[in-house]
Amino acid sequence: MVLQVFTANRVCDGIVVFLAEDGNWTTSLEECRVIGDGGALKQAMATAEKAAEYAVVADPYLIDVIEENDAIRPIRYRERIRAYGPPIHPDFAKQAIPAATGL
Amino acid sequence: MYHYDELDQRLVDERVEQFRDQVTRRIAGEITEDEFKPLRLMNGLYLQLHAYMLRIGIPYGVLSSVQLRKLAHIARTYDRGYGHFTTRQCLQLNWPKLEEAPHILAELAEVQMHAIQTSGNSFRNITADQYAGVAANEIEDSRIWAEIIRQWSLLHPEFSFLPRKFKIAVTGSPRDRTAVKFHDIGIVIRKNEKGEVGFEILVGGGMGRTPMIGQTIRAFLPKKHLLSYLEALLRIYNLMGRRDNKYKARIKILVFELGIEELQKLVEDEWNQIKDGPLALPQDEIDRISNQFAPPQWKKPQAARLGAEVQRLKNPAFADWVNVNVTGHKQPGYAIVNLSLKTLDAPPGDVTAEQMDGIADLAERYSLGETRATHEQNLVFAYVQEADLYQLWRALDELGLATPNVGLISDIICCPGLDYCALASARSIPVAERISRRFRDLRRQNDIGGLKLKISGCVNACGHHHAGHIGILGVDRQGEEFYQITLGGSADENASIGKIIGPAFSSEDVVEAVETIVNTYVDIREEGEAFLDTYRRVGEEPFKERLYPELTDAAA
Ligand code: SF4
Numbered sequence: 001m002v003l004q005v006f007t008a009n010r011v012c013d014g015i016v017v018f019l020a021e022d023g024n025w026t027t028s029l030e031e032c033r034v035i036g037d038g039g040a041l042k043q044a045m046a047t048a049e050k051a052a053e054y055a056v057v058a059d060p061y062l063i064d065v066i067e068e069n070d071a072i073r074p075i076r077y078r079e080r081i082r083a084y085g086p087p088i089h090p091d092f093a094k095q096a097i098p099a100a101t102g103l
Numbered sequence: 104m105y106h107y108d109e110l111d112q113r114l115v116d117e118r119v120e121q122f123r124d125q126v127t128r129r130i131a132g133e134i135t136e137d138e139f140k141p142l143r144l145m146n147g148l149y150l151q152l153h154a155y156m157l158r159i160g161i162p163y164g165v166l167s168s169v170q171l172r173k174l175a176h177i178a179r180t181y182d183r184g185y186g187h188f189t190t191r192q193c194l195q196l197n198w199p200k201l202e203e204a205p206h207i208l209a210e211l212a213e214v215q216m217h218a219i220q221t222s223g224n225s226f227r228n229i230t231a232d233q234y235a236g237v238a239a240n241e242i243e244d245s246r247i248w249a250e251i252i253r254q255w256s257l258l259h260p261e262f263s264f265l266p267r268k269f270k271i272a273v274t275g276s277p278r279d280r281t282a283v284k285f286h287d288i289g290i291v292i293r294k295n296e297k298g299e300v301g302f303e304i305l306v307g308g309g310m311g312r313t314p315m316i317g318q319t320i321r322a323f324l325p326k327k328h329l330l331s332y333l334e335a336l337l338r339i340y341n342l343m344g345r346r347d348n349k350y351k352a353r354i355k356i357l358v359f360e361l362g363i364e365e366l367q368k369l370v371e372d373e374w375n376q377i378k379d380g381p382l383a384l385p386q387d388e389i390d391r392i393s394n395q396f397a398p399p400q401w402k403k404p405q406a407a408r409l410g411a412e413v414q415r416l417k418n419p420a421f422a423d424w425v426n427v428n429v430t431g432h433k434q435p436g437y438a439i440v441n442l443s444l445k446t447l448d449a450p451p452g453d454v455t456a457e458q459m460d461g462i463a464d465l466a467e468r469y470s471l472g473e474t475r476a477t478h479e480q481n482l483v484f485a486y487v488q489e490a491d492l493y494q495l496w497r498a499l500d501e502l503g504l505a506t507p508n509v510g511l512i513s514d515i516i517c518c519p520g521l522d523y524c525a526l527a528s529a530r531s532i533p534v535a536e537r538i539s540r541r542f543r544d545l546r547r548q549n550d551i552g553g554l555k556l557k558i559s560g561c562v563n564a565c566g567h568h569h570a571g572h573i574g575i576l577g578v579d580r581q582g583e584e585f586y587q588i589t590l591g592g593s594a595d596e597n598a599s600i601g602k603i604i605g606p607a608f609s610s611e612d613v614v615e616a617v618e619t620i621v622n623t624y625v626d627i628r629e630e631g632e633a634f635l636d637t638y639r640r641v642g643e644e645p646f647k648e649r650l651y652p653e654l655t656d657a658a659a
Contacts, residue, residue, distance in 0.1 A: 012130060013200035014155035055132035058150060076582060078521060081530075082152050086522035088450055088532050092183070 003065050004035045005072065006048045007082070008057035016082045016094075017057060023047050025057055027094050029072045029083055034065065104165050104473060105250050105395045107215045114258070115212045118219060122146050123205035130202060147218025148204055152525045157196045157207060158221040163231035163249040163273075164192030164476035168463035171474055173214045175459035181207050186459070188444060188452040190516060190567055191228045191270070192476040193221055197523055219257070224265045224352075226256035230272040230281050233477040236396060237485045238276045239433045243292045243300055245275040247393050248329065251384070252290075255330050262337055266344035267352035269337075270309075277596065282478060284308045284317040284598035285570060287354045288336065293323060301325045304332065306366070307358030310564035314600045315355040318363045320370065326389065328374075331382040335374035339366065399471055404436025405490040414493040421496050423545060424507040429492065438489050440470070442482040442499060443506040443514065447539055450532040451517040452480035461502040469495045478567075479516055481509060511548040512556055512621070513539040516567050520560025520577060521584075527560035529577025529584035529610075534558055537614045542621075551621055554634045555593070570594035572635045573620060574601040575613065586613040590620070590646060591638045604643055605651050616650055623649045 006019035017025035018032035026032060035041050048060040064075045074080045085092040107115070122142070129139045143149075147158040159174070166174075174194060178186050181203045187195045199207055211217055220226055231249040232238065252271060256262070262269075272281040275292040283289035289305035302324045308317030324332050343361075345351045358366055415422045430439040442462065445451050454462070462482065466474045469491050470484035477483060482504075487495060499505040508514045515538065518524065520531030535558055542548055557571030561578075568574030574589035585607040592601030608616045621634075623646050628637045638646075647654075 009150055009154070011136075012202050014150055014153070014198075016153055052136070053132070055129060055135075058136040077584065078152075078527075081521055085153060087530065088522050088536070 003067060003072075004041070004062045005029075005032045005065050005074075006035070006044055006060050007063050007079070008048070008052070008060035011055045011058050018083075019044055019048055019051075019060070025051065029074075029095055032072060034067070034072060035062075104167060104246075105162070105392070112212075112215070115215070115217045115219070118146070118217065119205060119208045119212050122208060126201060126205050141223070143201075143204075144222040145219065146204075146208065147221035148199070148201075149222060150525070151197070151523055152521070152527075153523065154198045155201055155204065156523070157199045157204060157218055158189070159194045159196070159211060159216060159218050160221045160228045161192050161194060161216075161476055162253050163229060163235070163246050164233055164478075165246065166474045166476065167214075168467045168472040168474070170214045170216055171459050171463040171466070173210060173216070175456040175463070177207055177210055178459065179456040184457075185449075185453055185455045187450070187519065188454065188476050188480050188482070190478050190480065190518070190565060191221075192230055192233075192478055193228050194476070195519075197519075222268075224267050225263065225269065226259070226265075227268055227270050229253050229256070230270070230286075230478055232274045232276055232280050233475045233483045234280060234430070234439055234485065235275060236398060237432050237434070237437070237439055238278075239431050240278070241276045241433065242294055243275045244393075244396050245273040245281075245292060246396050247389075248275075248290065248292070248302075249273045250392055250395070251329065251389070252333065255333070255382075262341060265337075265341055266346050267349070267354075269340075269354070271333075279594075279596040280477070282567065282570060282594035282598075284596075285310055285314075285567070285594055286317060288333065289317045290329075295323050299325070302329060304336075306336065307355040307363070308598075309353055309355040310567060310569050311353070312350060312562040312564070313353075313355065314564065314569040315359065316598050316600065318358065320363060320367050327384045327386070328378050330384060331378045331380065332370075332374050334382055335377060336370050338373055339369050343369075398434075399486060401434045402436065402488060405488065411489055411492045420507075421493060423549075424496050424505055425492065427507040427511065427549070428505070428509045436489055438487050438492060440484040440487045440492070440495065441477075441509040442474075442484065442504045443509050444481050444504070445508055445514045445539065446503055446506050447536070447543065448503060450519075450522075451515050451535050458502050458504065461498075462504070465495060465498055465502075479514065481514070507545060508548060510553050510555075512542050512551055512554045513548060514555075515539065516555070516557040516571070518559050518566035520558075520566075524560060526563060527577065528562075528579040529560055529586065531558040531560040531566055531575075531577055534575060534577075534586065534610070534613060538617055541614050541618060551625065552633055554621075556617070557592075567594060568592070569600050570598065571601055572638070573617060575617075578607055580607065584610045586610065586616075588613070588616060588620070588650075590643060591635065593635055602643060605647060605654065619649050620646055 020026040063079045149156040182196045229249040231245040235246045236244040272286040273290040274281045285308045291303040304321040305317035306320045428441040471486045475483040515535045517535040521527035556573045557567045558575040559566035559568040570592040576587045587607040589601030
């Protein structure tokens with residue numbers, strides 16, 4: 001199974017977040033919960049749905065990621081842009097942009 | 104400019120309180136995103152790629168300095184210190200927090216602004232000519248009619264759930280600057296043979312995935328019937344427009360499916376029943392609104408005007424700016440000044456809070472405290488005395504807003520694209536930036552001459568690429584950003600839709616492709632011939648041959 005991560009926008013400010021190991025939502029890909037099998041997926045799905053119900057995040061969904069040099073990186077460029085912030089504003093970057101992202 | 108009456112103000116204030124309550128309930132988890140989404144969209148609040156986005160309406164693009172300072176204050180206090188002017192003469196904030204959105208709307212209401220109907224299936228911001236009231240050959244001021252339509256269309260009960268969004272533009276000059284033929288309804292102020300002023304009504308123009316040019320549904324409509332005619336037209340659309348398919352719901356599809364004659368007949372029938380009813384415009388009401396846009400007390404041309412002339416001879420940078428960014432005014436001694444928001448330092452249409460404050464100050468000093476936004480994402484000072492041009496240029500230069508490129512290749516219309524937009528297929532801003540850098544040499548830009556380059560990040564065409572002399576559309580090709588080029592589009596009175604020239608280019612190659620197109624034009628143009636005229640004369644072949652030598656060779 002490909003690796004996946006839950007992502008959403010936080011309700012209070014709209015900022016892009018990822019489901020973390022501890023069930024909270026984080027802006028950092030380093031802290032995100034990487035889902036690698038069906039069991040983990042089921043559990044994460046339940047957590048994400050609850051978070052949407054309690055209006056912590058809006059419209060959570062899964063994205064495909066890969067692990068490279070110990071870092072998690074979204075596969076689609078749209079999701080890379082969401083994760084790292086608008087490429088035209090590197091000053092807004094939420095995390096170090098790995099050199100290989102092509103952004 | 105127009106000022107709210109008590110009713111307008113109350114309506115906007117009440118809406119703010121209503122939205123405050125809705126936001127509180129959303130944050131408390133009492134309403135779901137699905138329930139909340141239509142409510143926030145009714146107040147211009149989108150959820151984009153990175154954050155919420157608030158689109159603030161600027162009726163026909165006109166802003167007072169008080170309003171502009173308020174926008175600067177909001178950008179600084181609630182956002183990240185900048186705003187983005189759009190192709191609908193609106194301003195977008197890219198980072199507002201949901202919890203603060205009601206405060207922002209309350210602050211906007213203090214200066215008679217709001218974000219109502221900047222989203223959703225409703226009438227959108229009514230656009231008008233940015234040179235309205237000051238253009239040399241204008242028939243009549245388009246702002247008056249845009250305002251009359253604004254009042255009629257704001258929260259119109261019958262039309263609060265149209266099949267799809269609805270865009271109206273009004274122009275009063277023979278030279279169209281509003282892209283009137285690309286609107287759901289385009290209104291062109293005209294004089295008939297008897298010398299009476301009225302309107303030509305166009306319908307069914309639009310961009311998006313099915314670009315179409317508006318067709319005349321009525322060649323001449325007397326002034327007093329404007330609203331009743333629009334009401335009849337909207338009624339037919341509201342009843343017959345398709346609601347089964349979002350992509351077929353715009354009025355252009357209805358026009359296409361019914362044919363213009365059939366639609367015309369239906370509208371005339373409806374209109375004949377209502378035209379002398381309560382929507383007929385009494386002359387004193389037209390006068391009342393017109394007075395809000397009455398021309399200022401013009402001053403006599405000053406002798407100091409010569410000063411500007413002398414500076415122009417002495418200072419080539421100033422001369423360039425005057426030649427390119429300053430336009431003739433109907434009043435002797437005055438000039439229309441375009442402020443370019445297409446610099447090398449920021450995305451097209453972006454202004455910082457500091458620049459907004461600076462512009463507000465300059466507008467007060469030099470242009471009767473008024474600034475206008477254009478659909479080409481620039482700003483205009485409409486009341487500058489020629490004697491002040493040199494001082495104004497120096498001040499604008501300090502703000503970084505004196506780039507002399509209005510109408511040239513680096514004056515690019517560009518949508519936010521995948522840097523911000525959740526619907527995007529590819530990025531557009533970095534392409535605009537790279538093209539601007541490639542063509543940064545002003546002498547070269549001037550030699551190339553008038554050229555409208557427009558970029559959209561997806562088929563929704565917010566960047567008007569269909570109407571670009573050169574249009575660029577971002578597409579996603581198996582996870583890679585690619586760019587399709589169209590040639591020959593135009594948004595003026597001789598509107599045309601650009602034609603796809605061939606296979607799309609990779610992000611890496613697209614700037615070189617633009618270079619090739621421009622060089623081809625420069626090589627084959629006739630004396631004094633602009634890009635679009637050359638294209639219309641020779642067609643796509645010469646461009647194709649140079650862009651795709653492999654393809655044309657193979658075919659030969
Ligand atoms: S054209 Fe597409 S990418 Fe650009 S702003 Fe519109 S919807 Fe977004």
